Amino acid sequence: MTFANGYSTRRVDTMMGTRTENKTQARKSASPNFVSANGTRVGRPTSPSRDRLIYVLTCLVGHHVEVHVKNGSIISGIFHATNADGDFEIVLKMAQVIKDGSVRERKSDHDNIKKPQPMVIPARELVQVLAKDVSLSSDEFTAGQSCEKQKDLMTDSVISHSHHLDMARELAPWMPDEEDPECPELENIFDGSFDRKWDQFETNEALFGVKSTFNEELYTTKLERGPQMRDIEKLALKIAREIEGEETQDLHLAEERGFSYHDDFDLDEESRYSAVRREVNDTGFRENENSDMEAYGSGIFAGSLGLATSGSCSDSLSKQIGNETQASSTSSSVVEEACLHTLADKGLGLSSVDANNELKSDCIARSPSFDDEIRLDDNQIKDQGGKSERMAIQDSQTSIDVNMSIKLEEVSISAPLYDPSSSSQGNIVTESSDSPVRGKFPAASESVDPPIRQGSSTSSSEYVRAESNRPFLSPSTSCGSLSSEKSTLNPNAKEFKLNPNAKSFTPSSSVRLHAAVPDGSFYQASNVNAVQHMHGLPPGMGVGPSFSHQPVFYNPQAAQIQSPQAYIHPNGPVYGQQMIVGQHPQFYYVQSYPPEMPHKGRKF
Amino acid sequence: MEGGNGEELAVGCVLSLRTTLGDEIEGQIIAYDRPSNILVIHILLALVNPMSLLFLFDVSLSSILFFDRSATQEGSSKAGPRRNIRLLKANYIQDFTYLRKAGDPIDPNKCYIDLAGLQAREEASMRQAEIEAERIGVGVTSEAQSIFDALSKTLPVHWDKTVIVVMNEVRVSSPYLPENVSGGTPAANDRVKKVLDFERKRLQARVPG
Numbered sequence: 001m002t003f004a005n006g007y008s009t010r011r012v013d014t015m016m017g018t019r020t021e022n023k024t025q026a027r028k029s030a031s032p033n034f035v036s037a038n039g040t041r042v043g044r045p046t047s048p049s050r051d052r053l054i055y056v057l058t059c060l061v062g063h064h065v066e067v068h069v070k071n072g073s074i075i076s077g078i079f080h081a082t083n084a085d086g087d088f089e090i091v092l093k094m095a096q097v098i099k100d101g102s103v104r105e106r107k108s109d110h111d112n113i114k115k116p117q118p119m120v121i122p123a124r125e126l127v128q129v130l131a132k133d134v135s136l137s138s139d140e141f142t143a144g145q146s147c148e149k150q151k152d153l154m155t156d157s158v159i160s161h162s163h164h165l166d167m168a169r170e171l172a173p174w175m176p177d178e179e180d181p182e183c184p185e186l187e188n189i190f191d192g193s194f195d196r197k198w199d200q201f202e203t204n205e206a207l208f209g210v211k212s213t214f215n216e217e218l219y220t221t222k223l224e225r226g227p228q229m230r231d232i233e234k235l236a237l238k239i240a241r242e243i244e245g246e247e248t249q250d251l252h253l254a255e256e257r258g259f260s261y262h263d264d265f266d267l268d269e270e271s272r273y274s275a276v277r278r279e280v281n282d283t284g285f286r287e288n289e290n291s292d293m294e295a296y297g298s299g300i301f302a303g304s305l306g307l308a309t310s311g312s313c314s315d316s317l318s319k320q321i322g323n324e325t326q327a328s329s330t331s332s333s334v335v336e337e338a339c340l341h342t343l344a345d346k347g348l349g350l351s352s353v354d355a356n357n358e359l360k361s362d363c364i365a366r367s368p369s370f371d372d373e374i375r376l377d378d379n380q381i382k383d384q385g386g387k388s389e390r391m392a393i394q395d396s397q398t399s400i401d402v403n404m405s406i407k408l409e410e411v412s413i414s415a416p417l418y419d420p421s422s423s424s425q426g427n428i429v430t431e432s433s434d435s436p437v438r439g440k441f442p443a444a445s446e447s448v449d450p451p452i453r454q455g456s457s458t459s460s461s462e463y464v465r466a467e468s469n470r471p472f473l474s475p476s477t478s479c480g481s482l483s484s485e486k487s488t489l490n491p492n493a494k495e496f497k498l499n500p501n502a503k504s505f506t507p508s509s510s511v512r513l514h515a516a517v518p519d520g521s522f523y524q525a526s527n528v529n530a531v532q533h534m535h536g537l538p539p540g541m542g543v544g545p546s547f548s549h550q551p552v553f554y555n556p557q558a559a560q561i562q563s564p565q566a567y568i569h570p571n572g573p574v575y576g577q578q579m580i581v582g583q584h585p586q587f588y589y590v591q592s593y594p595p596e597m598p599h600k601g602r603k604f
Numbered sequence: 605m606e607g608g609n610g611e612e613l614a615v616g617c618v619l620s621l622r623t624t625l626g627d628e629i630e631g632q633i634i635a636y637d638r639p640s641n642i643l644v645i646h647i648l649l650a651l652v653n654p655m656s657l658l659f660l661f662d663v664s665l666s667s668i669l670f671f672d673r674s675a676t677q678e679g680s681s682k683a684g685p686r687r688n689i690r691l692l693k694a695n696y697i698q699d700f701t702y703l704r705k706a707g708d709p710i711d712p713n714k715c716y717i718d719l720a721g722l723q724a725r726e727e728a729s730m731r732q733a734e735i736e737a738e739r740i741g742v743g744v745t746s747e748a749q750s751i752f753d754a755l756s757k758t759l760p761v762h763w764d765k766t767v768i769v770v771m772n773e774v775r776v777s778s779p780y781l782p783e784n785v786s787g788g789t790p791a792a793n794d795r796v797k798k799v800l801d802f803e804r805k806r807l808q809a810r811v812p813g
Contacts, residue, residue: 047637047638049615049635049636049637049638050637050639050640052615052634052635052637052644052710053635053636053637053640053642053644053691055635055710055715055717056634056635056644056689056691057691058717058722059717059722060689061722061723061725061726062722062723062724062725062726062727062728062729063725063729064729068625072625078726078729078730078733080726087640088640088642093726093730093733094729094730094733094734094737115737115742116733116737123640126693127623127625127692127693127696128623128690128691128692128693128696129690129691129692130688130689130690131688131689131690131691132686132688132689133686133687133688134686134687134688134689135686135687136634136687136689136709136710136715207798207802208794208795208798208799209791209794209795209798210791210795
């Protein structure tokens with residue numbers, strides 16, 4: 001609400017000597033409407049000069065001012081009111097005497113501090129009033145007032161979108177001042193080598209007596225340190241290097257690895273560096289899935305020291321297998337390559353597992369160069385063999401894929417390294433017997449180097465061809481194709497018994513199935529442990545790209561279901577192989593962790 | 605300076621004046637009210653007498669002069685950013701020099717008062733001042749206040765008369781030595797002791813003697 005003073009017609013050449021016409025004018029225009037700051041009407045004959053003074057004083061209301069008084073004291077406070085009718089006494093709120101004129105000696109400031117209180121300064125004491133940063137006209141007002149009004153609540157978005165609100169704040173990109181001596185550290189912060197001598201916990205304890213209860217193993221896999229540690233570590237580093245040197249379609253990974261991405265320089269900072277997920281279509285998902293697999297690949301193989309890690313790989317793979325099962329023309333993904341050629345290092349001799357699996361046969365060609373790689377113990381080989389198998393299934397024939405996936409799963413599951421019982425893995429487990437498959441799989445994990453990789457030998461030409469023929473797809477998609485037609489894949493899983501009492505699952509946008517659980521209880525202990533090792537492996541298939549990350553809790557009443565047959569994600573694509581839940585509504589998605597899977601490619 | 609200054613004190617004139625307090629000011633007249641003898645001047649340049657500020661600033665007694673320059677253009681009636689304003693009782697003007705004449709510093713056509721805005725601003729200032737007042741201990745030494753300020757950087761502290769209360773549990777009473785820390789859980793107590801010790805050392809290092 002604005003209030004106009006009647007200044008518009010006032011002549012301003014002189015203030016002195018109220019000219020008659022000015023007086024009349026002023027009185028007419030000013031006196032009837034003008035209300036002084038403290039609410040009293042200006043009854044006296046006003047002069048334009050007085051009006052101006054009153055105006056200025058009004059502008060000062062709420063402003064922090066300093067009042068100098070006759071005895072030399074200075075009082076600081078918030079200007080509250082003045083007596084415009086009288087002699088212009090000043091009323092201040094939250095006022096304090098900051099300098100006492102009667103005291104000559106210099107004293108410690110705080111000895112005299114009293115609580116701030118309202119003060120009235122009589123006109124005869126007044127010497128001068130000082131005010132800083134006062135805005136006197138409407139131009140200054142609008143910029144100032146609106147800013148001040150909202151100063152308390154200004155958020156960044158408000159400031160940056162100032163065009164909406166006319167904030168009149170000129171935004172300029174931040175530039176550092178001349179090299180502040182303290183700032184250069186920021187530039188070099190990563191240049192120095194990692195200081196292994198500094199222990200943050202020790203420091204904290206010394207400084208503040210805070211004892212740390214940090215145990216690394218609570219948060220990550222326990223490293224098995226043993227005689228083979230060095231070998232394993234070397235191998236892991238090698239694998240990591242290979243993976244990190246790969247080409248990638250993912251924007252972020254490409255940047256990390258130093259590849260220029262796609263010659264597409266339309267990307268602004270946001271798409272390059274924002275963590276906000278923008279891709280919602282399948283294509284995007286595939287691309288990201290690809291990177292996911294890479295991430296997993298490097299993560300898993302580089303740290304191929306724990307079972308859980310391998311387990312997680314299989315888990316994630318299985319999960320991804322669930323997607324896009326109809327990836328009929330899935331091509332080998334980079335991840336697959338990664339996994340494959342890393343596995344190839346193991347010197348595994350893979351024989352063709354399935355005659356129908358063209359790719360398998362392609363992969364058989366063993367790269368001699370890999371034979372002299374570090375040999376891992378059998379477990380790991382088998383382990384990774386299983387995984388590579390899984391990943392290697394980039395076949396266009398879905399059924400084959402399915403079969404293969406089943407077998408792969410079988411291998412991985414039955415690998416002795418896997419603690420989690422196969423029951424928990426559930427989804428893409430074949431019921432075919434383990435042993436023959438196992439025998440075949442390790443061989444099949446022969447990796448075929450992608451043609452793009454330098455230094456990798458032996459790519460079978462067929463493989464290359466196969467790869468080029470197929471549209472680029474992430475391994476997840478290809479793995480997705482592995483989703484089995486057969487629902488009961490896990491030979492060790494308990495047989496599914498329909499539980500008519502279990503609540504029917506109603507897909508909702510947020511998959512919070514625990515709401516559907518009748519008594520809200522969670523999956524029971526034994527299974528939970530098993531599932532934990534799976535790192536979120538869903539027994540069900542068909543996780544759509546937009547799968548929500550909510551853990552879904554198993555209905556204990558339906559506990560017989562060790563491997564739910566199919567989970568149709570409400571937002572995900574429905575693939576042919578999956579069992580459509582018709583009569584059997586109790587398909588719960590078991591998951592104890594938020595899925596790592598739809599991890600859009602950003603490996604931190 | 606007595607009356608009859610006619611033209612010299614017209615609105616818009618730029619003057620250089622000296623007050624009886626010793627300040628030298630150069631500024632433009634915004635308003636002059638004869639009956640109350642108050643001159644409203646928009647400060648362009650001010651040399652403040654260091655003697656008058658001796659008690660305000662923690663500086664040595666050397667004569668330090670500083671300038672107080674406003675951000676707006678001289679003599680321009682264009683409304684710019686904020687200004688520094690002084691309301692001076694004209695009887696405290698020792699002498700002045702008329703420098704030049706310029707236009708009206710405030711445009712009468714644009715003078716609006718937003719009462720609601722003013723009240724809001726006042727409330728906001730009050731709130732802010734109250735918050736700051738909370739931080740100042742009443743009747744405590746400046747050393748105590750420094751300790752309080754140092755502690756408040758990392759711990760939630762408030763005053764209880766002359767006792768510093770940390771995290772609502774631990775109390776530090778005068779003379780604010782680690783021995784005076786009491787209350788709270790042992791862990792909190794120890795922590796406050798350590799921080800107090802640390803801050804004291806730091807203060808001593810910074811202000812020796």
